[in-house]
Amino acid sequence: MKRSFTVVIMLAASLALSVSLAVAETIKVGAILAVTGPASFLGGPEARTLEMLAEELNAKGGINGNKIELVIKDSGGNPEKAISFAKQLIEEEKVFAIIGPSTSGETLKIKQICEAGKTILLSCAAAEQIVEPVAKYVFKTPQKDSHVVHAIFENMKSAKISKVAVLASNTGFGQAGKGQIEKQAPEYGIRVLATEVYDSKATDLSAIVAKLAANKEIQAVINWSVEPAQAIVLKNIRQAGWNVPIYQSHGFGNIKYVQAAGAAAEGVIFPAGRLLIADKLADKHPQKAVLTSYTKNYEAKFKEEVSTFGGHGYDAFKILCRGIEVAGTNREKVRDAIENLKGFVGTAGVFNFSPTDHNGLGTDSVTMLTVKGGNFVEYKK
C-alpha cells in the first residue's frame, strides 16, 4: 500500500514537472560586464542591476511564464576576454541574447561576433560606432557621443564660449569623445586650442593644468574620461587658482566622483540622462515613474547611490524583456520586435528604435546638469 502510494506521488510529480516544462522554458541571457578592473564602476552597477531585475522578474513568474537565467561574465574591461566570453556564450551556452559589454572598446570587438552568431547584443557602452553602421543584431542603450557633445556645445554657445581646451584619457571612451568634439566643433564655431591625452591611471595632472592655464585665450575646459582622473583634474585646476568653466562628459554621472573631488566639483557642468535628478523631475515627466522606482529599488537593495551606468543595464534588460513579451521566444522575431519598438520609456530617455537607428534615443534624452552643494542639479543659467 505504502509503496504504491509512493509510486503515485512520483508519477504525479513527474507529470507536473513535464507539464511545467512544456509550458515554460528558461531563457538564458548572457551578460559580459566589467565587474572588476578599471571600468568596474560601470560594470559593477550594471551587473547588480541585472541580478536585481532578473530576481524580480522570476519571482513574479517570468515573462509569460518563461523564466530568465542570467549568465554574467566578468571581462574586467579587457577586450580580449570579452571576445572569448562572447564566443563561449554564443557557441557553448547558446544564449538567447547578450547584454553588455560595459565599455566601447569591448563592444566594438564583439560586434561582428554577435552579428555572425545571429545573437542579439544590447550594449551598455556609449561610442557611436557601435550602431553606426547599423548591424542587424546589435543595439545599444546609452546616449550617443554625438548627442552628448551636441548638448555641451549648445550650452557653450549660450554661454558665449568659443575657445576651449580638451583633456581626454587614453581609453576607448576618451578617444571617441575627443574625436566627436573635434568633428563637431566647427559646426558650432568653437575652436579647440589645445588637446591633451593622459594615462587613465594618472594620479596628478597639475603640470598639464599649469601649461593650459598659461594660455589666457582658453575660455573653458572639456574633460573626457571615466576614471578617477576626472576628479583629480578638477582639484588640480581649482588648486591652480584657474576659474574657468569645466565641462565633463557623461562619464561624470556617478556621485562618488563628486564626493571624491569635494569642493572642487562645485559648478562642474556635464550632460547626462535624467536618472540622477529623478527626485527633482516634475511629476508629469514621462520618465518620472521609471526613474524613481529604479532608484528606490536599487538603493534599498544595494545601499549605494544609483548611477546612470546601472541605468544602461536596466534599459537593456527591460528592452529585451519587452521584445520577448511581444514576440515570444523566437530570437528572430524578438529582434524584429526590438527594432520596431517605439515610445519605450527607459532610464536614459524614451527609445524609438527603427531599422536605421539601433540606439533609439534623441538629443532630448540628454540634459545638462551641474554640481551644487555636493549634489547633482539641473543646470540653469
Add this chain to the structure above:
Amino acid sequence: MTLELFSQYLLAGVTYGIIYAIVGIGFNIIYNTTGIINFAQGEFVMLGGMTAISLTQWLPLPLAIGAAVVVVMLIGALVEILFIRWLDRPSVLRMIIITIGISILIREAALHIWGDGVRSLPYFAGNEITTIQVLGARVSPQVLWVIGVCAVMVLALSLFFKYTLQGKKMQACAANRMAATLCGISTKNMVTLSFMLSAGIGALAGCVMSPITYTQYDIGTGLAIKGFTVAILGGLGSSMAAVTAGLLLGLIEAFSVSVVPLAFQDAIAITLLLAILFFRPHGLFGSKDAAGLKEF
C-alpha cells in the same frame, strides 16, 4: 617660460617625485635585508590608505592613520611568515614570483572588502581647493605634508640603521647572511622585521598621499612601477638615492609636458628606466663594485 609657469612645473614635479620616492624607499628596505624586490609594495600603500579611510569612521584622523600603519605592519609580518619564512634558500626568481602572487592576492581581497569605488582621506589641512603660494605658484598644503613626512621618514630610517642594534642587525643580514647567522643574529626575524618596516612605510605613504591621488583597490600596481623605477634609478639599497631619483623623475615628467604632449609622459619614465638598465645597471648613485657582489 614665465617664472610663474616655471615654478608651477617645478612644484608639480616635486609632487610627483616625492610620491614616487616614498614608494621607492619601501622597495629598498626589503631589498637591503633580503636581496629581493617585493612587488607587493604598492599593495601595502593601497592597504594603508584603505584601512585609514575605514578607520576614520570611528577614530580621529591622526589615530586612524597610526592604527592603519600598525595594522598594515602586522599584515606585512603575516605575509612574510606565511609565504616567505619557511622557504629554504629560495632563488631570486622564485621570490619575485611569490611577491607578485601576493600582490594579486591582496588586490583581489581589497576588491572584496572595499569594493571598486574611489575613496580618499580628507585633506589634512583645508580642503580640495585650498592652496598656498610658493614662488608665485600655487600648491596644495597636502603636498607639503607629503614632503614633510617623506623627510622625517628618511631621517628616521638612516638613524635607525646607524644607531640602533636592530638596525645594525638588519644591515648585517644584508651584508652577509652567513656571517650574520654565525654572530647569533636570527636572519629570519630580521627579514620579518624588514617586511614590517616597509609595510609600515608604505602604509604611511598611502595615507599622506591619499587626498592627492585617491585610493582605489588597484592603485598599487601603477605606484609600484614608478616606485620601482625610482629605486632602480637611484641604485637599489639607499633611501637618499631613491628620494633624489624620485625628484629627478618627477621633475623630468613635469617639465616634459611643456615640450611634448602629455601622452608621452609615461613613455619618458620607461625610456629612462631602460636606459639606466642598459648603461648604469647599478643605478645613478649606486656603486658598481657593490652591485657586482649581489645576486640581483
